[in-house]
Amino acid sequence: xxxxxxxxxxxxxxxxxxxxxxxxxxxxxxxxxxxxxxxxxxxxxxxxxxxxxxxxxxxxxxxxxxxxxxxxxxxxxxxxxxxxxxxxxxxxxxxxxxxxxxxxxxxxxxxxxx
Amino acid sequence: xxxxxxxxxxxxxxxxxxxxxxxxxxxxxxxxxxxxxxxxxxxxxxxxxxxxxxxxxxxxxxxxxxxxxxxxxxxxxxxxxxxxxxxxxxxxxxxxxxxxxxxxxxxxxxxx
Numbered sequence: 001x002x003x004x005x006x007x008x009x010x011x012x013x014x015x016x017x018x019x020x021x022x023x024x025x026x027x028x029x030x031x032x033x034x035x036x037x038x039x040x041x042x043x044x045x046x047x048x049x050x051x052x053x054x055x056x057x058x059x060x061x062x063x064x065x066x067x068x069x070x071x072x073x074x075x076x077x078x079x080x081x082x083x084x085x086x087x088x089x090x091x092x093x094x095x096x097x098x099x100x101x102x103x104x105x106x107x108x109x110x111x112x113x114x
Numbered sequence: 115x116x117x118x119x120x121x122x123x124x125x126x127x128x129x130x131x132x133x134x135x136x137x138x139x140x141x142x143x144x145x146x147x148x149x150x151x152x153x154x155x156x157x158x159x160x161x162x163x164x165x166x167x168x169x170x171x172x173x174x175x176x177x178x179x180x181x182x183x184x185x186x187x188x189x190x191x192x193x194x195x196x197x198x199x200x201x202x203x204x205x206x207x208x209x210x211x212x213x214x215x216x217x218x219x220x221x222x223x224x225x226x
Contacts, residue, residue, distance in 0.1 A: 009154065032212045043118070043204055043217030044157070051212070089156060095211040104149075106156035 003027045004092045006105035013112050019077040021108050023090035026071060030092035030103075035064060035075050038087040038107070047088075048075070080112045117141050120205050120218035128226050133192040135221050137205030145208040146188040147215065148172075148180060150201040157204065163188055195225045 004025045013019045023033070031052040036044035050057040050064045050073065057064050063076045077084055090105045118139045127133055139146065148160040159172030161180040169182055177199060179191045192199055202222050206215040 006156070034214055036214075036217075041219065043206075043219045044215075045217070046214035049214065091215075093212060103159075104157040106154055 002106075003030075004090060004103045004105045006088075006090060006108050008108050009106070010109040010111070013080045013110065015082055015112055015114050016079045019075075019080045019084065019110055019112065021075040021077075021088050021090075021110065023073045023075075023105050024071060025073075025092050025103075027092070027094065027103075028071070029094040031095060032093040033064070033066060033073050034091040034093070035062075036089045036091065037084075038089065044089055077110075080110075082112045082114050085110055085112050116218070117216050118205060118207055118218040120203075120221050122221060123219065124222045126224045126226065127195055129196055131195050131225075133195050133223065135190045135203055135205075135223070137188045137190070137218060138186050139188075139205075139207045139216070140186065141207050141209070141216055142185070143207040143209050143216075144185060145210070146182070147206040147208070148178075148188070148190045149204045149206065150174070150199075151204060151220075152201050160190065160203075192223075197225050199223065200225045 034049040035047040037047050038044040048059050048062050050066050066073045087107045089107045092103050121136045144165045147162045149157040158174050163169045163182045166182045181189050202220050204220050205218045208215045
């Protein structure tokens, strides 16, 4: 039972344009969401997060939007750069109710073309 | 030095062998996790530990065991490796709920 889904396995974007990566979840107990970026031969690294009390969080070129009614979050990268090419994972956390179990989406491979 | 160190980085072995993957961290975190990554399946939780005496199964624990030797060390064992355990394995730590995880660089395990 996949509680967190990233339905787009890959995304290709031109440099300078916007990249939008999507993530859907089913469990309404999730109240904190994180995005990670992963380069080949490295572990995932934290990128940005959002609490369910917010609908938007911004950090430089990266913005995460949360739509709780739709159980959907998205990561916007503007402008996209070739160095953003990586695999992006979303993660959902239900805090104490999940006893530390964390759920990841399948990942989306982003390719930014020069 | 890396906050989370995994050894070995790569391992090729044969079916039926016992394998141990090791993880150590310098973050001082109590919570540690083991994941495996397979193409199209993302990161799936194998085991997690909240302290030395607290170890819990994740969603895909069958065929695996773990040992939390100290706050800083969490090892994953495959008692009798099989080919479908070929994957990329990650160890991670976390300070508390609602905090990001810190990952090691992974162990690429191939079982022939």
